[in-house]
Amino acid sequence: MTLPQTVPIREIREETRTIRTFVLDVRLPQAEPGQFVMLWLPGVDEKPMSIAHPDPLTVTVARVGPFSTALHGRKVGDALGWRGPYGRGFSLPEAGPVLLVSGGCGVGPIYFLAQQAVERGLPTTVALGARTGLDLPYVARFRVLGVELHLATDDGSQGERGYVTELAAHLAERATEPPTLYACGPERMLVVLHRFCREQGISGQLSLERYMKCGFGVCGQCAMDGFLVCQDGPVFDAAQLDGLRDFGAAHRSATGRRLPIR
């Protein structure tokens, strides 16, 4: 049974001026990094959100439109519904270094993955990007985790000036042993990292977003070429994305019409 279960919000954290973290009063110990839940705001809408921490269930949400704005208006103790976890998550290598790349609100699943990588004793580097220093989420938490943390901002107000993709490429090239790359963020960023992985022969896993309705492989709304992002993804191996028509190019709106990705 996968009906939404409503639970109170236990805690809300202000990450940046547009990003908030919501901790729900429920445990999902079996969830994997990269998997998502369908988060329901009774009377508003229900949207996919990556799991930032499974126990208790935590999501980190950027305020971008009607749903996320309504969610940001909720208080501790308010009820939220969830169902899941859904989808294929990230998988870590047995050994060897890992490079985790996050752009904007892609930070949730990257943090969850970083925690797991550290627990398994893998040498872990995290590249975190945002527009400005004020938009960088989770910086203190990554520091506490003890990963090698690098920052990039478009305006250079914190960390390197420029795109996190350039920072990530630089870190990968500098590494003595080629790392496995993991990324979550805007699709433009993922396209650059996909090309980098394929050109350098680095294995990579990228987490994608598409408009979702059911979340469990029935409605077809999340189709990207022949893939269902909710079930075959949201995490894809870089090689799976070779030559796709829609990757980096088109997503589907609520009607199912393909629209260009800006």
Added chain:
Amino acid sequence: MDAPAVDLSTILCGVRLPNPTVLASGVLGLSHQVMARVARAGAGGITSKSCSLKPRAGYHNPTILDWGMGLINAVGLSNPGVEVMVEELQAARELLAPQGIPLIASIFAETIYDFGTVARFISPARPDLIEVNVSCPNIDDRYRLMFAADPYVASQVTRRVKLNTDIPVLVKLSPNVTDLSRIAEAVVEAGADGITAINSLGPGIILDVKTLRPLLAHVTGGLSGSAIRPIAVRCVRDIRRAVGEEVPIVATGGVTTGRDVVEMLLVGAAAVGIGSAVAQRGMDVFRQVNEELRAYMVEHGYGRLSDLRGKALPFV
């Protein structure tokens, strides 16, 4: 040892399906690549998502939920509109034809007249069949009854579609009516080449008892999946009795296993639609169901589907 020869093929309005399992409308039938993937997964026919004259965004989420005994959905007939869908279908056709898998284009409209227009606009994609989804609200009508609820209105829609296309037409009926037999008779008299039945049942409501709110954004939604199968079997029997053997029926509603296909064949189905079972068994459901059907036929000594078709009618 070779498997004994069992022929799973069937004919639907002159169109050959290599096996009787057809992807039901509204499930995965949006992108041509995904439709081709469902065909590779074993479906004998593919029905696209119902499309209308204009794009529709549908209702807010939650739109589709699994309640343990099937699905409940209020998608709101979201679709990108016929202008986009005709291209998607053309592309689907090109991928499906070499596999020998027919394509069924599902259409709907908000007025009787528009049904004809959508049929005309979709026909250049050359789907093998057109399925007319009359189980949607009729805005011509003051009471907003769905087209499938009234024999006269359903037959007018059928006529309008037939006038606008040379492609064989299936009319998809709703179980939420008082006299299904009369409606089936009426659409066949109006020229329907076959019937698909049933669309989702209900509507129903599921509440969250903690927040006291309905789970679906639209409040009410249609039921599908295993829970509705016995009703679908009864509807297929009613239709088969009403319209006689030469009109093929695509029996839809809760079909999940090979055994369920047998049941539908026994009350006279030509083929079966499979939708909600995809949630339970994945796209692989088509291959699995066909294997289960084949095993049943081998075990009971049936060589072809016609050996089973309608064989339970004397008893029901």
